[in-house]
Amino acid sequence: MQHQTSIPKAVVILSGGLDSSTCLAVAADQGFEPCALTFDYGQRHRVELEAARRVARSFGVSHHLVLELPLRKIGRSALTDNMEVPKDRSEIGGSTIPVTYVPARNTIFLSLALGWAEVLGAADIFIGVNALDYSGYPDCRPEYIRAFERMANLALKETVEGRLTIRIHTPLIHLSKAEIIRKGVALGVDYSLTLSCYDPDPEGRACGRCDSCRLRKRGFQEAGIPDPTPYVD
């Protein structure tokens, strides 16, 4: 006899990087069935997509949706255009927003997550944004996330008809990179499967010098955990 599963589904936005992979582990640890949502948005670091697939497999995720998004047509980001990814920046997480910023990226990602959540009947969406160690992106701040959540609960058939209340979970938002790594290790994340680099080489190896690589390196150092990443530099 087949039993109806009572595990609630949650949509987890999964890039295949360190933060989103940890976020997936947190969702599973909190008792959700994580449904992974990955975006193929013409990013230069497309090997990320392979990392996302490896991570999802390692957690036995049964729903993994990869959506193609033509963000390149909108343009103007070092992550999608032929602009130089900045290396060895003296100030990370400061007041200037770097050229790796993709216009409205988290808003676009969360909107699609919202559509999928409604179809899955999932009230919960996880996104691994971080306001502390972050790279200076406005759509990683708590006030932005709360405003998105409020809008989401006015947007959907399921929310308006009272069957669903959307919660946007940001379990990493106040953690340092070192704390994220410690949490992930405790929850069984294999960080050798993940990729954080904005500008990997053709073999998919992390450059070691972009903001994302440097935050990652520093995080492992501060956590006192060996970094399994094979950096070029």
Added chain:
Amino acid sequence: MQHQTSIPKAVVILSGGLDSSTCLAVAADQGFEPCALTFDYGQRHRVELEAARRVARSFGVSHHLVLELPLRKIGRSALTDNMEVPKDRSEIGGSTIPVTYVPARNTIFLSLALGWAEVLGAADIFIGVNALDYSGYPDCRPEYIRAFERMANLALKETVEGRLTIRIHTPLIHLSKAEIIRKGVALGVDYSLTLSCYDPDPEGRACGRCDSCRLRKRGFQEAGIPDPTPYVD
């Protein structure tokens, strides 16, 4: 000598239907340079895309971006799936939300409009939603639009750094279909170029019986303006 144009750009979401085409005319009439944004989201009514191109051309729009969106992969709408489009419904615009509802559609559309607006340096986004004659969609209501606008002003580099304040314009939100048609005719919209039908035949002719066709027919009747649409029924 070339002069810098001082006409502010506005992103106008243009499906090629009656409402969005009127909305484009309103944006132009209000002194904006309309930049048209059309979504190819696997809709059954793909001839809409041709209508959008015709309408944009007729207004001399110089920026018309058509973005492919894989909403079909998210699923569950009569507009993208192989579900039957309801015909001859007794109650239109009532309390039940019909199967033509696409999960989070306006949120997804507005999010991409927001990204493009930031790239264009446009503070203004026009969307032809309608709360009066509408088909029962939650993301056409004023409270939803205000919540989206509030979120948008927390989401962007340009807004957070104080260079841009996003305004979501919904000039049709409180108009009846007849009032929309009268306004459009006054502003020079050629409605024979537009297509509203959810389920056109292979030649692109409107069915005449879906909610959208029936609202359109009734609108022209109430406006006392001849309907240029060649309906099948």
